[in-house]
Amino acid sequence: MNDRARYLSKAFVTADFDFYSKYLRDVKEMEPRWKRCVKRVDRDLGEALGQVFVEKTFTPETKASAVAMTREIERPWKPTSSSSPGWAARPNRRRSINSMACE
Numbered sequence: 860m861n862d863r864a865r866y867l868s869k870a871f872v873t874a875d876f877d878f879y880s881k882y883l884r885d886v887k888e889m890e891p892r893w894k895r896c897v898k899r900v901d902r903d904l905g906e907a908l909g910q911v912f913v914e915k916t917f918t919p920e921t922k923a924s925a926v927a928m929t930r931e932i933e934r935p936w937k938p939t940s941s942s943s944p945g946w947a948a949r950p951n952r953r954r955s956i957n958s959m960a961c962e
C-alpha cells in the first residue's frame with residue numbers, strides 16, 4: 860500500500876512520509892505539494908513532453924545544423940586511412956568508425 864500512499868488523502872501522504880522518509884531516512888520535512896507534483900509529471904511524462912518539444916522546436920534545418928556540427932567535432936578522431944597502423948585491429952576499427960556515423 861505504501862507505494863500508492865502518495866496518491867491518497869493527506870493523512871496517508873503524511874503517514875507515508877513520517878515513516879519512510881522522516882523515520883527511515885532522516886528527511887526533515889516533506890517537499891511542498893507543488894514540487895512533488897512537478898517531479899511526478901516530469902518522471903511520468905518527461906519523454907512524451909520531450910517528444911512534443913522536439914517536434915515543435917527542432918526543425919529539419921536545426922537537425923541538419925546539429926548533424927553538421929557533430930560531424931565537424933568527430934572528424935579529427937576518424938582515421939584518414941583504413942590501413943593506418945595501430946589504434947585498433949581492423950574489425951574493431953571498422954566497428955568504431957561505423958558507430959560514429961550520425962544519421
